[in-house]
Amino acid sequence: MRKHLLYVKAAVLTALVSASVSMSAYAGEWKRDDIGWWYQNDDGSYQMNNWFTDIDGKSYYFDGRGYMLSNTTAPDGSKVGADGARIEPVRSLPSNKGDLYYGGLRQVLDSIPLYPQESTGFEDLDALLNSIFAQIITADMDTHDKLKACYDYLITHTVYGQQPYFGSSYHYAYGVLSGGVGVCDDYSAAFSVMARKIGVPMYTAGGSTHKSNGDFTPHAWCQLDYNGVTYIFDPQVEDVIANGRGGSIMYIRFGGTTAQLADKYRYEMIMDDFSQPKGGAGKTITGGSSKNSNSYSDWNNLTDEERMQALWDTFDDIEW
Numbered sequence: 001m002r003k004h005l006l007y008v009k010a011a012v013l014t015a016l017v018s019a020s021v022s023m024s025a026y027a028g029e030w031k032r033d034d035i036g037w038w039y040q041n042d043d044g045s046y047q048m049n050n051w052f053t054d055i056d057g058k059s060y061y062f063d064g065r066g067y068m069l070s071n072t073t074a075p076d077g078s079k080v081g082a083d084g085a086r087i088e089p090v091r092s093l094p095s096n097k098g099d100l101y102y103g104g105l106r107q108v109l110d111s112i113p114l115y116p117q118e119s120t121g122f123e124d125l126d127a128l129l130n131s132i133f134a135q136i137i138t139a140d141m142d143t144h145d146k147l148k149a150c151y152d153y154l155i156t157h158t159v160y161g162q163q164p165y166f167g168s169s170y171h172y173a174y175g176v177l178s179g180g181v182g183v184c185d186d187y188s189a190a191f192s193v194m195a196r197k198i199g200v201p202m203y204t205a206g207g208s209t210h211k212s213n214g215d216f217t218p219h220a221w222c223q224l225d226y227n228g229v230t231y232i233f234d235p236q237v238e239d240v241i242a243n244g245r246g247g248s249i250m251y252i253r254f255g256g257t258t259a260q261l262a263d264k265y266r267y268e269m270i271m272d273d274f275s276q277p278k279g280g281a282g283k284t285i286t287g288g289s290s291k292n293s294n295s296y297s298d299w300n301n302l303t304d305e306e307r308m309q310a311l312w313d314t315f316d317d318i319e320w
Contacts, residue, residue: 036067037084051086058085071161073180079159087159090242092152092249095145100251102260105231106144109255112226114143114199124284125174129197132177143200147233150194151254154235155242158182165285169193169204169272174285185220185271187236192222192272195233200224202233206271209237210264220271221253230258232265 028041039047039054039062047062051074054060061074061084070084079087099106119126136149154176163182165175172189176182182190188204195202202222209219221234234253242249258265 035065036070038062038066038068060084061086071159071181073157073159077157079157079180081159088247090152090156090239090247090249092148092156093251095148100148100254102251102255102257105255106142108226108229108231109144109147109200110142112143112200115201116199117196120170120173120193120197122170122174122283122285125170125177125193128174128177129194132194133197137198143198146198147195147200148251148254150191150198151233151235151238151251152249154187154190154194155239155249158187158235158239160236160239169274171285182236184234184236187239188220188222188234189272191233191235192274195222195224196274203270203274204272205267205269207266207268209234209266216266219265221265223267224255231255232258232261 028039028046031038031040039052039060041047046066047060048066049062049064051059051061061069061078061080063069068084069080071080071082073079074086078089081087093100120129132153136153137146141149157180158176159181160183161181163172163175163179163186165171169189170193172182172186173193176186176190185204185206192202192204202224204220205223206220207218208216209221211217219237221232221237224231224233232253233255238249238251238253241252253261258267
């Protein structure tokens with residue numbers, strides 16, 4: 001589940017430094033201090049607030065202080081990996097010619113009565129959602145394509161890693177949407193919040209999912225219950241699948257039923273807290289609360305929220 005951000009590996013960056021003494025547009029060298037990596041040009045200046053393409057053909061972004069970003073999202077929305085190199089945008093499929101993967105899904109989604117959530121109760125999250133929706137949602141989209149747009153946005157704007165916001169599902173959603181970094185429960189909380197803004201009653205489920213080696217690992221994903229059928233949406237695993245298939249979103253985890261994905265998921269519990277009081281309009285998310293560090297010795301006496309936190313505290317890192 002949750003794990004710490006991947007740090008830049010010394011061996012990788014050592015190789016990067018040795019390979020990048022000069023380049024076609026700039027000449028200079030990589031340097032490192034206690035804060036991070038930066039690039040000094042031959043004239044003594046350094047890269048800042050821009051993309052820089054090194055001799056290895058990879059592009060790196062440097063912030064306002066001149067330090068290379070890593071394992072996050074650059075100001076223009078591009079993702080950078082643990083080594084700082086830009087990750088090529090994921091190529092999604094068009095969605096105006098019927099179903100993407102599961103036959104009949106479009107018809108199902110478009111038949112759902114919508115009850116849009118006008119406010120999450122958190123002012124800054126609402127503002128962020130409004131900004132994102134203004135970029136990805138258009139008036140001519142049906143419900144299917146609105147959900148697809150949210151799904152695509154999460155996958156193309158998020159890298160896997162620990163983000164600093166803890167607490168409610170709204171904190172998780174704000175963290176991944178504002179920082180571009182998150183793990184399965186963050187992806188899932190964000191997609192559920194986005195779906196609920198559209199008017200679709202998506203929720204976050206917890207349990208385990210199938211790994212490539214045949215084992216199961218703790219996981220969180222999204223579910224939609226409609227007319228007696230449960231549909232699964234899993235943007236975090238879809239991101240993993242896309243990265244392993246040349247960057248194309250395959251939509252294998254977009255709206256498959258529990259019957260269609262029966263060998264992939266083991267449901268245990270609902271993980272979100274959308275039914276909990278949101279705290280009232282005007283609340284802001286200035287930072288999440290720290291994880292509860294208490295030891296849990298009596299499972300039966302825990303509240304649902306404490307059980308959820310206990311599970312997150314004890315889960316191992318995911319290894320795909």
